[in-house]
Amino acid sequence: MSGREMRLLVRGASQVVRVAAAGEKVKLKAAMNHLAIINATKDQGVSIAVDKDGLIAAVGLDKEVEAQFPDAVWETVVNARKRSVVPGLVDAHTHPVWAGDRVHEFAMKLAGASYMEVHDAGGGINFTVEHTRAATEDDLLKLLLPRLQRMTRAGTTLVECKSGYGLDVQTEVKMLRVLEKARPHANLTISSTFCGAHSVPRDLTAEEATRLVIEEQLPAVKAGIVAGELQVDSIDVFCEQGVFDVDQSRRILEAGHREGLMINFHAEELHRLNAAEMGASLGAEAMSHLEKISEEGIAAMARAGTVGILLPTTAHILRLKPPPARAMIDGGVPVALGTDFNPNAFCLSMPVVMHLACVILKMSLNEALTAATLHAAHALRKAHSHGSIEPGKVADLVIVDEPRWEHLVYQLGGADQAISHVIKAGRVVHTRLSSSHKHHH
Numbered sequence: 001m002s003g004r005e006m007r008l009l010v011r012g013a014s015q016v017v018r019v020a021a022a023g024e025k026v027k028l029k030a031a032m033n034h035l036a037i038i039n040a041t042k043d044q045g046v047s048i049a050v051d052k053d054g055l056i057a058a059v060g061l062d063k064e065v066e067a068q069f070p071d072a073v074w075e076t077v078v079n080a081r082k083r084s085v086v087p088g089l090v091d092a093h094t095h096p097v098w099a100g101d102r103v104h105e106f107a108m109k110l111a112g113a114s115y116m117e118v119h120d121a122g123g124g125i126n127f128t129v130e131h132t133r134a135a136t137e138d139d140l141l142k143l144l145l146p147r148l149q150r151m152t153r154a155g156t157t158l159v160e161c162k163s164g165y166g167l168d169v170q171t172e173v174k175m176l177r178v179l180e181k182a183r184p185h186a187n188l189t190i191s192s193t194f195c196g197a198h199s200v201p202r203d204l205t206a207e208e209a210t211r212l213v214i215e216e217q218l219p220a221v222k223a224g225i226v227a228g229e230l231q232v233d234s235i236d237v238f239c240e241q242g243v244f245d246v247d248q249s250r251r252i253l254e255a256g257h258r259e260g261l262m263i264n265f266h267a268e269e270l271h272r273l274n275a276a277e278m279g280a281s282l283g284a285e286a287m288s289h290l291e292k293i294s295e296e297g298i299a300a301m302a303r304a305g306t307v308g309i310l311l312p313t314t315a316h317i318l319r320l321k322p323p324p325a326r327a328m329i330d331g332g333v334p335v336a337l338g339t340d341f342n343p344n345a346f347c348l349s350m351p352v353v354m355h356l357a358c359v360i361l362k363m364s365l366n367e368a369l370t371a372a373t374l375h376a377a378h379a380l381r382k383a384h385s386h387g388s389i390e391p392g393k394v395a396d397l398v399i400v401d402e403p404r405w406e407h408l409v410y411q412l413g414g415a416d417q418a419i420s421h422v423i424k425a426g427r428v429v430h431t432r433l434s435s436s437h438k439h440h441h
């Protein structure tokens, strides 16, 4: 190991919250509340060593880690004294590519209009669709990059990003291309999702829209993938009364699955349609929202190993009854979290979402962290490489400027102060205090 070039050493931490330590991809039921943690001892802190490829090489007490790399040349050393470290946060559900905000609808909803009333009156998703269709790829990229930057500053290092404000073949592909263009500029890993069935376009029936998604949009997306121009991981549909019904949703999801996409869709948000049972029967990787899920739906998801992505911003903003997080956790569903960033729910911060998950969804702090790291990574089928602090995984880390990690959640809306460093693949991509890390060469 002598003279070995290493990318990063984080040393002296009060605690390193690994979340998982045995390679497990999910922590079900009571295990979700048990985090793998290494705490500092009286005379030494905790270190994380990162190799030159940005992968975690070791984690342990300072002297143990030091002894493993006696002659290492560290590109960067971060002093984490009196600080705690958690895995980079994973946002499992966002709609970040769009033009046309809906701040005017926020006031309407506060005055009592429901989400579907706004939607049916021509507002909602279709308002944003008009503006997104009119925007150029460059316009959309300029809007997207600062949003991704804000996510980074709030600790997100892996994010799922959906299309879905095009609803026609050109604009859906345009949105996916914008996500491709963002990749080299963004300090986070993007998992991209085709959501051409996000709403029924104004001039079409749901049945016509279903056929266009399957027969026109999906083949164009597939062609982009085959040509190496697009990297798309999942297919999504807004399965909802008055949008796409369960049968139409199933056909769209099956068509995507046949093309090699993972199934990850909006289910049981405003009405109980038994979409969760349908998704489980397809072996869906994940389903989101689930405010209205039944006991049978929970059991079906648990049997299928489908991740339930809960989005507490929705219930908060729309004043809905929140999803039954406790019943889902107790029923053996791997529960994950996402911001659902979109023009209805303008939230880019996973720490805010974790706070809402604790207060509104009655999750514990430990459960919220598991949901916002390991389980969110598993929803994207990236738990083999992301979501915990384990040797061999990508060194995505958040350093909290307090000896106990819970400050990240406790300080509501305070992540800008509570986070001192965000580290992506062993590189410091955000620091609150530019003087707080030292470079050694």
Ligand SMILES: N=CN[C@@H](CCC(=O)O)C(=O)O
Binding pocket: 095, 124, 125, 128, 238, 266, 269, 314, 340, 342, 343, 344, 345
């Ligand atoms: N429910 C459907 N989709 C989004 C909202 C999108 C929008 O209103 O623009 C959601 O997850 O909440």
Ligand SMILES: [Zn+2]
Binding pocket: 093, 094, 095, 266, 340, 342
């Ligand atoms: Zn959504």
